[in-house]
Amino acid sequence: MQLDQRADAVMEALRGYFDSAARSEGQTIRQSPAAEILEALDAEAGLRDGFSADGWARFAERYLSYVTRLHDPRYMAHQSAVTNFGGFAGGVLDTAVNNPMAIYEMGPAAAALEVFVLNWMIEKVGWTPMPVPPQSAEPGSYAGGVLTHGGSLAQLTALLAARAHSAPESWEEGVSDDLVLLVPEEAHYSAKRAGAILGLGAKSVRALPADADMRVDPDRVPGFVESLIDDGKRIMAIVGNAGCTSAGLYDPLDEIGQFCNAEGHWFHVDGAHGGSALLVERLKPLMRGLERADSMIWDGHKLLRAPSLCAAVLVKDHRTLDGAFAQDASYLFHEKDNPGVDFLGRSVECTKAGLSLRLFATLATEGERAIGDYIDSRTQLAVDAAQLIDTEPDFEVAIRPETNIVCFAYSPHEDQLTIRNALIQDGDFYITTTEYRGRRWLRFALMNPDTTLDQVRAVLDRIRSVAKGLSEASATGA
């Protein structure tokens, strides 16, 4: 590989992209037809003949003109990280050397960093970190983990460990029809999907009782579980949300955890989004009871700012994860004379990117305190935004935010989806919608570190004006 003027051209194009996104030049989201994009990119010619150095410069510039600009402060849509320099540098280093590091010999630097960042997370949770080889590891109850390509795969991996614990025969025999997985009403679909993939059947993924805000209602959990057991069901795992996707709310983890620990049920916490509250002293109480969990997922590529994909599966006892993919667990550290760690036995993936580098480099750009400050400031901005929206007579807020997610509605207009679609057409601001408490809401996920209340005020004004346009169009039958 040669880093010649093509690399300079790509860097130059990226410089231009970052500068113009930060200044909010152009659109945040631009939904051009796929055929137009392929033509503009000269995709046919590139594939056929390869790009010249000039072709590369043109390609990079044009490609960047069609991307969705997360680095524009008007980006307030999905929970994807707005990356910093470290994410960029880590991604470049990782893809350049291409060390698929699931076995140590194929990527010792990435594998060593994976142990390091997992232990950093484990310590935040309050569990016992893994020993770092060559330190000898006696079999015992220290924690474990693995980084996966995304939260959905992390969810599947953690729930596989739950299945191995609660129904160990499943690996050999398949899954019996008495097994149920209990998830919050507001569970991310990856939890339900994992249950179906693990062979329970979607019907055996049951929703836990919820309170009026759609948090798990811990007072009704024991009765609900008891009635399932009376019906002959076996509980595979009980899941709690640390930040649900729709409104960002935290379930009462301590109460659910106490019940699970007392009754011997596997307790899994989905902290893909909200796990990052562990970095902020004033937000940590939201995670109270997390240490009672048997497993947890926590995405690096959401509030920790790492580039996609990078998610962690963490387990309180490493043996549960080591045993998840086969019943005769061969413990990672004892298997062979290895100066490091083979992660192969802990993950669905065989070939695995150096995900740790993306997360480590992101954190190491400014240090963990700065990432904590970022999470704190995005959460505070969500609270401030909700307060601002609440004072506007034509808007309504669904619930006080607990993380950087705000659900709200433009009251005079019934159809929030149409408003959002019109806003996307417009392209300056990018927000999403969600279903929550049986209604559709507009939704901000305030991920960009440079978004302020000015952008929030501006998007409210733009919502008013697109809604007015929609009403006028429907009045004139246009």
Ligand SMILES: Cc1ncc(COP(=O)(O)O)c(C=O)c1O
């Ligand atoms: C709470 C929660 N869990 C799991 C996931 C799935 O994570 P990923 O998008 O990394 O697959 C998401 C995604 O938004 C989420 O919000």
